Amino acid sequence: MEALPLAGLLVAATLRIAVPYVFAALGGFYSERSGVINIALEGMLLTGAFACVVAAHAAESAGLGGAVAGWLGVGAACVAGGGLGALHALICVRFGANQIVSGLGLNLLAMGATKFLLTLVFGSSANSERIAGIPSWDLPGLASWSVTRVLFCTPLVLLAVLAVVVSQLLFRRTVFGLRLHATGEHPEAALSLGVPVVRLRWTGVVLSGALAALGGAWLALEQHQFTAGMSSGRGFIALAALIFGKWTPRGAALACLLFAAAEAVQIQLQGGALGIPTQFLQMLPYVVTMVALAGVIGRSRPPAALGRPLEPLR
């Protein structure tokens, strides 16, 4: 067994696995930095995956090519996820209801609605029809090595990297980022200075839905179908990554890589290499998450106004 190709494969696998986590964690960033807790990342992931498959399948049935259909699926995912985000914003920002329960409710809604529509559209309550997915680009030289093929030739991976970089710049260097920061820390102060807090919160939450849904679209395109409950807790792990990464895009992305690496290792070991039962390996990502969260407490401070609805002005 060659060490270098194995390492390369592991890195490539880590990058692929990290994509949905990164998109979801970025989504969480925008929402939570604006002051709204988002537990619904899981449901948004799932919704994105489903919307992607439905759109892509419809497009393919209409005669469009696999790649085009895939991109249409991506677009549909963003819209669907944004819609779910808008619902969360309506409940939490407009009505000031309990943000954690809203997230839980939306997760249940997404779970139920996707299974419901799955049965209606595809006739099965377990999985959908297959879609072609978006192929990697065949760039000379880069496409031959596993790591560079993932990093430079896979469109959605590139998009994820771009999203992280843009988000980090947005947060630290733009007026929007400054205002977002203020809104999550001290919305009353921001409001008193004319910052449109309500509009920023809506933006943050809707954006979180669209981004998390992108993660779901990736999952669907990678697996070439939608399976009921395919998000498998990734949305919650992404939230943990956000916390671990101290609520910054860069930190969250690094944390996602960490969790993805653990998962990549777990998958390798599932081949029976070390004799560990599959069920214990399946537990690994969740256990790693719990350990990471326990370890980072006290050093990772959430935005001060997180979870607190804005007092309505009389």
Place this chain on the structure above:
Amino acid sequence: MKARGTRVLPGILGRWARPLAGPLAAIGLALAAGAILVAVLGQDPVTVYTTLFDAIFGSAYGFGQVLFKATTLIGTGLAVAVAFRAGLFNIGAEGQMYLAGLASAAFALALGDGCPALVAVPLVLLAGALAGALVALLPALLRAFLGVHEVINTIMLNFVAFALGSWILVEKLALFESVHTAEIPAAARLPRLETMLPAFRGAPLNLALLLQLLLCALCALALWRTRWGYEVRAVGLSESAARSAGIPVRRRLVEAMALSGALAGTAAANFVQGYKYYFEEGFTAEAGFKGIAVALLGSTHPAGIVPAALFFGALDRGGFVINGLVPKEFVDILQALVILLVIVLARPGDVAAQVRRLALRRREEVS
């Protein structure tokens, strides 16, 4: 200026109108939204809802099924509600119930045939409750002593619990080529209610219902009539005030969460001791998550949880039957809508504002 809406109905009806308004409106709106959904899909909402109604109330068997499903939901709803009262979110009821079912089945099998029913039943029940409490203990300790929020931890533990349980089942306990254990001895089983009430023949309704009702009463007593319960509620409403008052906050948090896990554990008895008489992969059927909806709809009070569990149990039963018309997940959508509507329509801030207005009016009258 008259404070609107507080004394619209006379007497005892008036006293209940305000707290019931939110949940009832949520149910009504959810059903209306469901009707629209059904219509959009080309089915007749009237047909769907009458079939639903018929499945629930049309026969004693049907109603027995409703009661049976409601029993589990009372258990998980109570678990979530007790945790809520302490300010904790127990999303792990599903995993706690799952491992409790496994533990109680394993314990019952280990007990064997020798034990008399009067001893076996409570012991097996206790084994399940203990297992549930232990599973809940980890996130409780992490929250009380490290300050880690329990939402993500309880969710993570669900996945861990399923994986662990699956391994134990496959390795140790499963019957050949099945996903369930052997049947537990007759002594450990809960008797069916159909023996006493023949109308319910065929429905798996069993003594677990009475057990859960008893637990509801006990929880209500504990929370509102004991010093311990007072302290737990104080912690749930304001940790800082409780701490200043000398209440041992961390201890109460852990105790409340452990109790919550134990209650989720008892919910397993309905299936394991009262229905199939074995532990089966997937027996929880989302009851832990539905418990959240039940707790919210029931305003996190045992008195509200029973009707809320009946409502969701009715939906579960109905969903099963309308599966020919619309996919049974229609019911899951309804339940999610109820959760979302309840938190919007019954916000505590609203209540406080109403009360303040009433108080101001009274003050003007007095001074």
Place this chain on the structure above:
Amino acid sequence: MNTPALELRDISKSFPGTVANDHVSLAVPRGRIHALVGENGAGKTTLMRVAYGELRPDAGEVRIQGELLGRGGTARAIALGLGMVHQHFMLVPTLRVFENVVLGHEPRRGAWFDAAAARRLVRETAARFGLAIDPDARVGDLGVGEQQRVEILKVLVRGARVLILDEPTAVLAPSEAEDLFAILRQLVREQHTVLLISHRLHEVLAVSDAVTVLRDGKVVDEMPAAQADLGRLARAIVGREVRAPSRARGSGHEPGGRAVAPLQETEVRVTDRREPVVLRCDSLRTAGKREALQSVSLEVRGGEILGVAGVEGNGQQALAHALLGLEPVVGGSIELHGEDVTRLGTAARRARGLAYVPGDRLREGLIPALRIDENAILGRQREPDLGNRAWLSPRRVAARAETLLRRFEVRPAMPSFPAAVLSGGNQQRLVVGREMGREPSLLLLVQPTRGVDIGGIAFLHERILEARDAGRAVLLVSADLNEILALADRVLVLYSGRVAGTCSAAEATPARLGLWMTGGKESEA
């Protein structure tokens, strides 16, 4: 130009159950410092919120530099040149000074935030108005006086020419207040106008040109500062004779600052008997990031009130929490009745006779969402006469609550309602009544009359004196010097986590205490 810089014409504003402003008119000429005084609840804050556009009045109009404010809201008020410096700072602690100052009004280069331009703007404006501040400091690390300067910068940078300052000296030491007045005078020199809201009468008179008095939502008096005297002002503010505490102590100098009718001189209490020491702290040290105690030693005996004075943030909260067992002690000891309780928890200390009226009643003293009768037993739910063993008897809880509500005149007396329905003053009565009902040997009070109406203050002061006369040891922590001077038998001043000085009440002059409060030494006086 004769147009007033700020004019409020016939402003009326009501809320359910109360009239906050009743046909209030006020005009401030340009280049002046005008003071608006009145007690808590007189309507000052509402009036200022109307002026700033945060609230729309039911009637009347606001004119800023001659222009009508209309329905524009705060954005328009700012555009017209009005700037509001709030009492509770509206600053984002994790951001830097320059970021806080330009927030909402940021200089840009395209989509990017022009941080360099922002820093430059802050530096220039600060220099022009004599505000010493470092633009790159994180606001969370700044002291109170510096944070206030950031607030002032915020409004100046937006072109405010009319500034409203809401209780600016409430959190400042006397010398910091002097620094602020210097800044205000510089503002006036630069053709700006200032409206000062305060209840500290003698500070107000020191720097203002004219004073307007508000009472029960109406303007009751208005005078140039030269013609004002404390007596006339106090009477206008209160409008009636106030029942002064019967065993209160005149301090021998002008009461100044507090809107209470002048206190009557009463006999000075002479104690020959020395009661035993109830509380002793020896070199107490805590570790918190801010407000840590460095080394505090003090003693309180039965039957005396030890007043702990000092500007907020110098260790008072840490001391209270350390005494209660909520703050870990890293050095020194605490003794109750001679027993070392340093390692004991809160419940154990309360069981040994400690009662606590916290400064932050909504977070520590009460549970607003909980019923009033259940709040009445908070911290006392383990008392045996409330029920049989593990049970709580609703009947006995109700009886206990009823007695408390009656004895401490808590209104409205509706025990089944959440405590949130009570006004601040009534909530405080509930808390004080509950804690005093324990018949404690040590009563620890932190800012006990903050946010309480004048009648409530007198009532609570009477109860505190009663407790002392009944032989209890009382530790009174207050940022209000006049409250300390009125009640304490001995005074101790905290500065930077240490005891800056202690003396008996007779020796406690505002000058001496003020010196200690800012870290000065006696010889510098």
